[in-house]
Amino acid sequence: MASKAERGERRTDALSKERIVETAIEILDADGEGALTFRALTERLSTGAGAIYWHVANKNELLAATTNDVxxxxxxxxxxxxxxxxxxxxxxxxxxxxxxxxxxxxxxxxxxxxxxxxxxxxxxxxxxxxxxxxxxxxxxxxxxxxxxxxxxxxxxxxxxxxxxxxxxxxxxxxxxxxxxxxxxxxxxxxxxxxxxxxxxxxxxxxxxxxxxxxxxxxxxxxxxxxxxx
Missing domain, CATH: 1.10.357.10 (Tetracycline Repressor, domain 2)
Known part of the structure; x- marks a missing residue:
């Protein structure tokens, strides 16, 4: 049976930064900047906050990434x-x-x-x-x-x-x-x-x-x- 660390590593790898950015853009387009929270992202992506923080350090970094993508x-x-x-x-x-x-x-x-x-x-x-x-x-x-x-x-x-x-x-x-x-x-x-x-x-x-x-x-x-x- 895989350890918790191994399962966490697989989940982090599966959740790409591109997917996080895409989901963040969907939230921003639908409800504006105030609706973009890490809690909202974890619910949309069915994951834990740690998996998201693995790719983006904070909301400012995430906003910069979404804008750069656009x-x-x-x-x-x-x-x-x-x-x-x-x-x-x-x-x-x-x-x-x-x-x-x-x-x-x-x-x-x-x-x-x-x-x-x-x-x-x-x-x-x-x-x-x-x-x-x-x-x-x-x-x-x-x-x-x-x-x-x-x-x-x-x-x-x-x-x-x-x-x-x-x-x-x-x-x-x-x-x-x-x-x-x-x-x-x-x-x-x-x-x-x-x-x-x-x-x-x-x-x-x-x-x-x-x-x-x-x-x-x-x-x-x-x-x-x-x-x-």
Missing amino acids: IARAMTSVVHTKDPKKAIRAIGLAVFDAFDAHPWAGSQLSREPWQPAVLRIFEAIGGQLEALGVPQRSQFDSATALVTYILGLAGQYAAGARLIAPGTDRSAFLADVATEWEQFDEATYPFVRRMAGQLRDHDDRAQFLAGLDLLLTGIASPPKTNTTT
């Missing part, structure tokens, strides 16, 4: 193209769609700037800048600006969508907010009042791409040095 899959889904602008747009949209499907990932990425998931995005974006004609001395700043925009706005949209009550019609929600904007004092908020109609009709994904294109245009066309005296 972003790795997003990067794998990007269709390769020789056009660097199209490639960067595709990478940005892949991250946007990943956050839309997994809103909790945006919050996790904002906590630790250089975790593996962020480095994946940074590498994917940075790898296109030389082909875009960006001088090496400007590539770090350019990549940082693009990644910050992508993570920030995509995460903001995902977080905003999470705050809207389930079943709420997006168009109706935006119409209500736009109506509030239209009622603001014109002397204090002239621009906000003018933009109310665009808020009502805008598409998050299209607006995200428009901002990305603005950044890419500036990066690809740096200001000329004024040589006049």
Whole structure:
């Protein structure tokens, strides 16, 4: 008969980190970060806490692993193209769609700037800048600006969508907010009042791409040095 230690070793080997991460993602997608506990994982996986701790030390490590898995899959889904602008747009949209499907990932990425998931995005974006004609001395700043925009706005949209009550019609929600904007004092908020109609009709994904294109245009066309005296 196998000893307790032998049985425990077999169970730990059978429970892979990949399976733990997959189950954690299911919990996060269904009920959010607050529902992800090691107790919930042990119940889902029909195992003991020790088997899980064998692979991940704590919840922060588990969240980093789940986010890295989500972003790795997003990067794998990007269709390769020789056009660097199209490639960067595709990478940005892949991250946007990943956050839309997994809103909790945006919050996790904002906590630790250089975790593996962020480095994946940074590498994917940075790898296109030389082909875009960006001088090496400007590539770090350019990549940082693009990644910050992508993570920030995509995460903001995902977080905003999470705050809207389930079943709420997006168009109706935006119409209500736009109506509030239209009622603001014109002397204090002239621009906000003018933009109310665009808020009502805008598409998050299209607006995200428009901002990305603005950044890419500036990066690809740096200001000329004024040589006049």
